[in-house]
Amino acid sequence: MSPLTHPAHRSAMHAPHDQSRCPLMPTYGAPQVQFVRGEGVRLWDADGKGYLDLLAGLAVTGLGHSHPAVAEALYQQAQTLVHVSNLFGTEPGWQVAVTLDRLLGGGGQVFFANSGAEANECAIKLARKWGGRGKHVVVSALGSFHGRTLATLHATGQPQKHEAFQPLPEGFRHVAWNDLAALEAAIDPSVAAIFLEPVQGEGGVNPATVEYFEGVRQLCDERGLLFMVDEVQTGLGRTGEWFGHQHFGVKPDVVTMAKALGNGVPIGACWARADVANAFEPGDHATTYGGQPLAAAAARAVLAVMEAEDVPARATRAGARLTALLEADPHVAHVRGLGLLLAAQLADGIDARAVAAAALERGLVLNAVTSSALRLAPSLLITDDEIDEAVATLALAFTDTETAS
Numbered sequence: 001m002s003p004l005t006h007p008a009h010r011s012a013m014h015a016p017h018d019q020s021r022c023p024l025m026p027t028y029g030a031p032q033v034q035f036v037r038g039e040g041v042r043l044w045d046a047d048g049k050g051y052l053d054l055l056a057g058l059a060v061t062g063l064g065h066s067h068p069a070v071a072e073a074l075y076q077q078a079q080t081l082v083h084v085s086n087l088f089g090t091e092p093g094w095q096v097a098v099t100l101d102r103l104l105g106g107g108g109q110v111f112f113a114n115s116g117a118e119a120n121e122c123a124i125k126l127a128r129k130w131g132g133r134g135k136h137v138v139v140s141a142l143g144s145f146h147g148r149t150l151a152t153l154h155a156t157g158q159p160q161k162h163e164a165f166q167p168l169p170e171g172f173r174h175v176a177w178n179d180l181a182a183l184e185a186a187i188d189p190s191v192a193a194i195f196l197e198p199v200q201g202e203g204g205v206n207p208a209t210v211e212y213f214e215g216v217r218q219l220c221d222e223r224g225l226l227f228m229v230d231e232v233q234t235g236l237g238r239t240g241e242w243f244g245h246q247h248f249g250v251k252p253d254v255v256t257m258a259k260a261l262g263n264g265v266p267i268g269a270c271w272a273r274a275d276v277a278n279a280f281e282p283g284d285h286a287t288t289y290g291g292q293p294l295a296a297a298a299a300r301a302v303l304a305v306m307e308a309e310d311v312p313a314r315a316t317r318a319g320a321r322l323t324a325l326l327e328a329d330p331h332v333a334h335v336r337g338l339g340l341l342l343a344a345q346l347a348d349g350i351d352a353r354a355v356a357a358a359a360l361e362r363g364l365v366l367n368a369v370t371s372s373a374l375r376l377a378p379s380l381l382i383t384d385d386e387i388d389e390a391v392a393t394l395a396l397a398f399t400d401t402e403t404a405s
């Protein structure tokens with residue numbers, strides 16, 4: 001066992017009194033587990049212990065870990081062409097853009113990025129270029145999450161995350177979630193775009209209502225604003241539709257995505273209606289890696305498997321089973337979310353963080369999205385047996401937590 005994988009060394013490395021020995025910046029809490037391998041919905045740690053992964057890298061590995069089609073695509077592309085500058089054309093990215101545009105209903109164009117925050121930066125810059133000087137404000141919702149770069153941090157409607165990094169870039173405004181009147185009141189001639197998630201993921205798995213999204217679309221049409229939707233967490237089948245906004249029957253002007261697109265290979269994308277995308281001119285926006293052949297080949301394979309497996313339908317079915325089983329447990333007050341982006345709101349007095357820790361101990365990976373709710377966002381290919389096993393393990397974790405308290 002290497003010194004870095006030995007639990008004693010790990011805890012020593014992350015001991016608060018000895019941060020200087022850890023090679024990583026202290027931006028994340030001390031990890032409880034170091035994973036070394038994954039396959040489908042299973043993970044293994046450095047000591048060979050197996051885990052059932054109900055989190056999928058926070059809604060990233062939609063096809064499960066080490067999907068063979070993605071691994072093969074990476075292998076083939078790595079032997080063919082990994083990278084050239086975006087000054088030149090390459091085939092995989094072009095094909096991914098065509099597929100994404102089709103899944104979004106057509107009539108748009110795509111800019112590739114490397115992450116969700118960068119896809120959102122593209123959307124924010126596009127809104128500013130489209131709006132022109134003086135019409136640059138982006139209105140987003142309280143409780144939202146849009147990323148950690150300075151602009152996307154300010155778009156994120158969680159003021160407590162802003163304070164340490166003030167001053168943040170100007171041009172962001174936040175309104176109450178699912179409240180059309182509050183949104184309307186925030187609109188003035190300086191506003192270029194409304195930017196919302198179909199389901200607030202990091203904010204606690206809170207879906208928008210149909211009336212809200214319909215109302216926002218109408219408001220944007222009446223006031224000449226862009227409706228931009230952040231599908232970084234909700235996109236690509238997770239909610240039971242290809243994109244979360246499709247539950248609400250509206251067509252946004254701009255859609256961003258990342259997470260599931262590469263099944264773990266970093267790639268993000270910003271799609272916009274072609275006439276909006278055409279606000280950009282050569283030189284307005286760029287990235288070295290975005291859309292490079294290696295990442296795009298992974299995304300091309302991901303989309304092919306997703307379409308072949310009809311992942312939206314699978315997410316709907318699996319989500320219904322998971323919801324029903326969780327709601328049958330007396331420790332769960334209710335389950336909210338769409339498809340396979342779910343939060344189990346726990347009964348009064350149960351500490352979600354303690355339950356998540358007990359579940360991890362028992363080999364089940366999930367996340368306390370709030371102090372009283374667990375987030376479940378497994379692979380969209382999860383089987384019924386795996387769902388049943390996960391819920392049975394969670395029941396044991398509830399008992400462990402009760403015994404400990």
Ligand SMILES: Cc1ncc(COP(=O)(O)O)c(C=O)c1O
Pocket residue numbers: 058115116117118120145146147148197201202230231232233234258259
């Ligand atoms: C809705 C949403 N937008 C943006 C982001 C940021 O994505 P990234 O961490 O890839 O920059 C996230 C990440 O959780 C997200 O959930």
